[in-house]
Amino acid sequence: MTNVSAVEASFSMSGRAEYEAAVQRLRDASRTYYGAGYSLMDDAAYDRLRLAVLDWEAEHPDETAPDSPTGRVADGAAPAGDVAHTARLLSLDNVFTPEQLTAWGASLRRRLGHEPAGGFTVEPKMDGAAVAARYRDGRLTQIITRGDGTHGEDVSHVIGTVVGLPEQLPVPATFEARGEVLFTQEQFEAANETRAAHGAGVFANPRNGTAGTLRAKDRPYRLAMTFWAYGAVELDGVPFLPAGAGHAETLAAVARAGVRTTADTPAGLHTVATLDEAQEKVDAIAALRASLPFGIDGVVVKADSATEQATAGFGTRFPYWAVAYKLPAVERQTVLQDVFWEVGRTGVLAPTAVLAPVELDGSTVTRATLHNPADILRRDLHIGDTVTVYKAGDIIPRVQAAVVELRPQDAVPVPLPHECPHCGGGIDKSQERWRCAKGTACALAPLIEYAAGRDILDIDGLGRKYVDALIASGDVGDVADLFTLTEEQLTVASG
Secondary structure, eight states: OOOOOTTTTOOOOOSHHHHHHHHHHHHHHHHIIIIISSOSSOHHHHHHHHHHHHHHHHHOGGGSOTTOGGGSGGGGOSOOOSEEOSSOOOOOOEEOSHHHHHHHHHHHHHHHTSOOOSOEEEEEEESSEEEEEEEETTEEEEEEEOTTSSEEOBOGGGTTSEETSOSBOSSOOOEEEEEEEEOOHHHHHHHHHHHHHTTOOOOSSHHHHHHHHHHOOOOSSOOOEEEEEEEEEOBTTBOOSOTTOOHHHHHHHHHHHTOOBGGGSSSOOEEESSHHHHHHHHHHHHHHGGGSSSOEEEEEEEEOOHHHHHHHOBOSSSBTTEEEEEOOOSEEEEEEEEEEEEEOTTSBEEEEEEEEEEEETTEEEEEEEOOOHHHHHHTTOEETOEEEEEOTTOSSOEEEEEOGGGOOTTOEEOOOOSSOTTTSOOEEOSSSSOEETTGGGTTHHHHHHHHTSTTTTOOTTOOHHHHHHHHHHTSOSSGGGGGGOOHHHHHHHHO
């Protein structure tokens, strides 16, 4: 989009019937995400729907559904499990603009009764799944999902597969590390290769893949994930944290014990004195987003002081002393309408996806990269599929995967070419990247024009018109022929 925030993109509902329908859509989206491991809608669409429901409930408090998902952790849809949390493991409220961050700061000031004096911390908001990891005497004994905030599922079967959560610490510490498990981009690609090798469908995106992997117990393979702690609580009454430790001190204690924290990420953990400085750090982390080895969907701002955190307190769904500043979506869902093929300068066949227009990371996207035929087959892409499209700083976005659960009955596998789409000749299929059997000769004019350009040979004036004439005359059949051209040959080409 020229990017608008989720708040700006929200819409109004005119009546109770539209509100109830929106609430049901919200429940369905949360149910599939937390329970089934796939998403009926992308984050931007979900935020837009949720904000519309919240707006309606604020205007009609007496008509709010008593079981509305907006007031519950994970919209009340996450499997709660039967393991009680040491202390509630809540989600965060969201803001989308600098003005809303300022408004959150004013709300915090009212709750404290004074200006926050303990400063703020700023750290990346990982786009994964929240868990609590329990260490006893230095050994990782249990991992629990967030669930409904009071109880979670025991997923200890993933112990040993999560980078950043060592099975044995160098010190005999007892505590509970709280943080995010996710796939890095490298782990995500490796996970999809492993799943494809076992005949399983590829993950639509790293976040859904993480949720599914945490809950899966019967797979014939194991997938590596990564953890970063964003907090900790004491466990079994055993002292662990320094007295009165604020957020930054808490993470420092976790790091000293040997567990990876958000401070260890390329985005880092920053302590600042004012909310204006916090906004500057938010902007700085947002600028790093495309270069990070994992996905983030926002930046978290917290009051650092433990005393001020206690005074501000908690709501039913989130703490009042912390907020997530959501960033514009770099991942959306749209429909794969077609695929067309071109031949590059080196003779490689390049497939490009034709998409239903979707607003993504500052622009309207209608095309996306598909890499090669093997990748299309590995991702099991069909014309008509709802697909996840990812940009994150790339000039050309890429299709990550199809949401198979949303596949229409008339969808057909993406057709692969049987002849070169440029010259009609044969195709060399001996590698993942298919090539025209003629190689560079198939797309000779673009290759010669590219080689003659300023950044390579810098042959002034040798544009496409002259290149076509030289090829047609037989004077140029390869880049090397440019070095043997005579004045007469160039004169004839220019005439």
